[in-house]
Amino acid sequence: MKKLIFNIVFLVTVAILSGCSDFLDRESSAYSSSGFYKSEAAIKSGNEGVYNCLYMEIAYAIPFNISLDHYTGMALERNENTTIGAGGALNPDNNEVKTFWTKLYTLVARANSVIYGAKDYIDGLSPTAHQYLAEIKVIRAYAYYNLIATYGDVPFFTAPVTIEQYKEKRTAKEEILDFILTDLEECASDLPWIATERGRVDKAVAYGLKARAGLLGGSLNYGGKGSDYFRISAEAAKQVIGQRSLAQNFDDLFNITGQAKTDVRNEMLWELMYSGQGTKKTHVTGFGQVSRNTGQTGRHPSMLLADIYECIDGKRIDESPLYDPRNPQKNRDPRFHSTLWMQGDTVTVNNGSLVRQIIEAYEIETQFYDFSNNTWYKANNADINSSAAWASFCNAGVGYIWAKFSNETAENISAQTCNIPLLRYAEVLLTYAEAKIELNEIDNSVYEAINLVRNRVGMPDVSADRLGNQAKMRQLVRRERKVEFALEGLHHVDMRRWGIGDLENGQPSYGLPLPDIRYEGLASTDIPNFKTSDRADLNDIPNYDAYKDKLKVRDRNRFWDKKFELWPIPQLERDRNPNLTQNDGY
Template structure:
C-alpha cells in the first residue's frame, strides 16, 4: 500500500494528533487546514493511507493466542499474561490494548470529508469502501473482546464524547456485517504494484463470513464463503513456506498487515526465538497445543492404534507441528534445540528462554531470512484462504450438512500439510466431523491469533483454560544427533483460572471509565 514519504511527513502528525485513543471528538489541528487538505485526489489518497497506519498490529495478533490454551506470555509487561490466566482487572495496562478508537476516528474524519474531493466516482467509492472496512474491522475486534461498545460513526463534540454510552454488541455487529455487505462490490478483487495489501473484495467477504460463523448465521456464512471461493484464492503449496518473508502476499493471503524493513518495520520477530538464537521467548507454545497435532496416520495421540509414544512424542506427527513449533531435539538454525538440560543455553528456566520448553517457529522457520530479526519486512497475515475453507466446513456441519464439499475442504487443507485425507469411515457423523474441524482449526491456524475467538464462541473456557499449564518433559538431547531421552515430568508453567461468568469478555479499561462515567463495567470486574 502506498505509505509514501509525502504521507509520512504531511499527514502522519496531523492524523495522529487528531485521533488520540481517549478523545472521539477532536478534529485535526495542524498547519495544513481541513479546507486545504481535500483539494485533490492525491490528498484523498494520502489521507486514506493515514487510515491504514496502525489499523492492526502484528503484536496484538501474535499475542492473542496467549489468552487461549495455545500459548503462554511469560512477561507480564507484555500485557497479555493476566488475560490468559484469569487475573486481569480493569486497571491493568493490558485491558486497554484493544479498546482503541484511533482508526475509527481517522476513518470517520476521512468519510466526512472525501466527498469534497473531485475525483472519479468509482475510485471514490473504492476509497470509501476501504475506510469503511478499516472502521468495521475495529468494531469487530472490540465487540468480540468487550461485548457492548460505543458505536461512533461521526466526530463528536466534547460533551457528546463524555457521555457516549455502550451500544449493544448485537447492534454493533449488525452494523459491521451491513457495512461489509455494502462495500464488497465497490472493492477490487486484487491490486498490483504498490497498491498490493489494500483492502479487497475478498477481505470484506471473508471478515463478514468470519463474523457470521461466530454469530451462528450459517446460511449467510456459507453463501459468502462460496463467493470467496470464486475469487481465485488458492492454498500455497508449502505450509511452512507460506509464512516466510520471500512468499508474502502469496495466493493464500486475503488480508495482511504490510511492513517494510527500516521504513515501517515489523519489530516483533525477535520475541519468538530463545536466547541462543538472539530472541526473548516472550511467547511459548503449550503442551496442550503440541498434543492437539495428530500422528501422520491421521489418528490422535490418545488413540491406542496411533503409534504414539510418550518417550518419543514428536516422531511421526502432523508436519504442521514441526513447521509451527520448535520442540526438544528438532534441528533449528543448524543445531538441535535443547531446552530440557540445565547446562543448555536454551534451558527452559534461563533468561529469555521458553518456560514451556517450546518456542514458536511458524514465522521464524528460517532466521537467515532476516538481516535483523528486530527490523524486518515480514507481513502479518490477518485472514488467509485456509481459514475460509475451515469456516465453510464448520458452517456446513453446524447446518446439519456433511456432504462431499465439507470433506473436500478439509482434505485440501490436510493434504497441503502432508496429512492423509479425512477417513470417511471414522468421521461419519456430524458430531465426529465437528470434533475434527475444531481440531483442524486449532492446528492449522495455531499461533495466528484466532484460537481465543474459538474458545470464546464454543464456550469451552472452563475445559481448556483452567488448571495447570504444562510444557515439555525434561531429559536430554544429544547435541550431535538430536536423539531425545525423556526421563522427567512435564514442566509446570502456571495455574490458570477461568470464571465463565466473567472471562469470556475483557474488562472495560478503567481509564476509559474515568473519562466517561456513562460506560458501565462488564460483569464480574
C-alpha cells in the first residue's frame, strides 16, 4: 500500500490516483469518469474499493484498532514515555497522528466518489446496487465517527472536493455527528439484518454504529443535547438486541478455528476480513506481542488493565477474599486468562510449529514441551537471556503478555488470517446498558443485557447492591467494556468519553514484583488501592503507592495534559491549508 503524504484537501481530490489497493489502482481512471457509476456492476466495484480502504494500518501489518488501545492506559508500547496516549509524543508532527488522519480521509474520499458518482442514476438502480451504496454510506459514517472522536471538529465533505473547497475550514463535530446518525438510519432500510457475505455491512452494523455514535455525543454532551444522544443510542441498540446472539465461547472470537463456528459468526457483526487463499491478506498481531521465545514483542498490556478483572465471585480484587497477590491469575474472571498471560502460565503458540512453554519472568531458563516424546525440558529463556530481551514482557513490559489474538495453534502468528472484530453483538448489549444507565432508566432490560455478557464467561449476575444504583451501575458497565473489549480499539474513545485520561496516564506504569521479591515475596496486603478518590473508584483506577517499592516501574516521566483529550490536527495539513485551526493547547 502506497504511503499517502498529501494533505486532506489534495488527498480528497487525487485519492483516485494514489490508491489503497490493487483494485483501486486498476480502476483509478474510471473513478473520475462521468457516468461510470450508473450500473450495479460498477457500483459493486466501487463498493469493493471502499471496503479495501478499511485496512488502515497505523503500524506495519497491525490492524488499526489493535494499535489504538496502545494509546491509552490499558496498554503500553515498548519504548518508555513515547506512547501517544500521553506525554510529549502526542504532537502535530507525530507520524501515527498523521497516518490515522490520512487513512480516514482516504476512506471518506473513496466513499464520496462512489456515492456522488451514482446520485444521478439512483432511480434506475437495482435493489442490490442500493444495498451496495448503503454499505458505503455506513463505512463513510464509521470514518467520520473516528475522525470526530479523535480530532474533534474536522473538514467535512460528502462529495468529491472542488477547487473552491481546497481551503475549507473545520466543521463542528456536532453537525457531523447529526449527519452520521441520520445517514445510518436511512441506510438501514436498504440493508438485510445479516449480510450473506461475511465482512459486509448489514442492518445490525448500521444500528450498532448508530448506537456507538450516539454514546459519543451523549457522553461529551455535544451541543448540550447529551440526553437526546443517549436516547438515540439506546433506541438504536435496542433495534439490534434479539436479532443476533453471543458466541458460546469467548476464546473462539479471537482465533481462526473458533471464527469458523456459526455462533461466532452471529456475534461478529462486522469484521476486518483476512485470508490465506487467493490474493492473501494477513496480519502479524500475535507475532508482535508474545514471548521472545515465540515471536517479537512491541506491545504490552498494562497492569492497570490486569487489575480491573474481577474475581470469580464478581468482586473487584480489593474487595474479594478470593484474591491472592502471590497468585494474581487465580480465581479471576475467565476473560483475564483469555486476554492476558503472565508468570507461571503454560501457553502454546504456533510460530511455524507448535511451541509450548511456561512463561518465566525471572530465570534465564524455562520449560518447553517436546511434542515428539511428550516430555518437558529446560532451555534458554529468550525473555531474560537474548539480545532482544530488553523488549520482553518483563523488561519493556510490566509482566503481562497479550493472549488475545496470540492464543493460536492452527496458523502461524507471523501470517495470521483470523479476522479482527470491528463491531460485536456484545458491544451492542453494553452500549444499550450504558445509554440507559446514563438516562437513569435502569430496569430489567439493562440487567439482562449486562448479564448476558457476564454469564457467557461464567461470571455472576449484576449484584444486588447495584440494582437501581446509577453510580454502581455506571461503574460496572465501564468495567465490563474494559475487560470485554481489551485490544479491540474501543477504549481509545471510551477513555475520552469518560474523561479519565488523567487517571489512566498521569502516573508511572507499575508491574510485576522485582526479581529479588517475586510474587511469593508479596504480602497478603499488597493489593492496589482503588479508592484514592471517588473518580478513581468509579473508573477502577488502581494506585500502588503503598507497595510500589516492590514493583517494576516504567514511564516515570509519563504525564497527562488536558489537551490530550483530542489528538492534534496534523501540522502538515495546516501548513497546506491555513484555514485549518489547531486544537487547544497544541
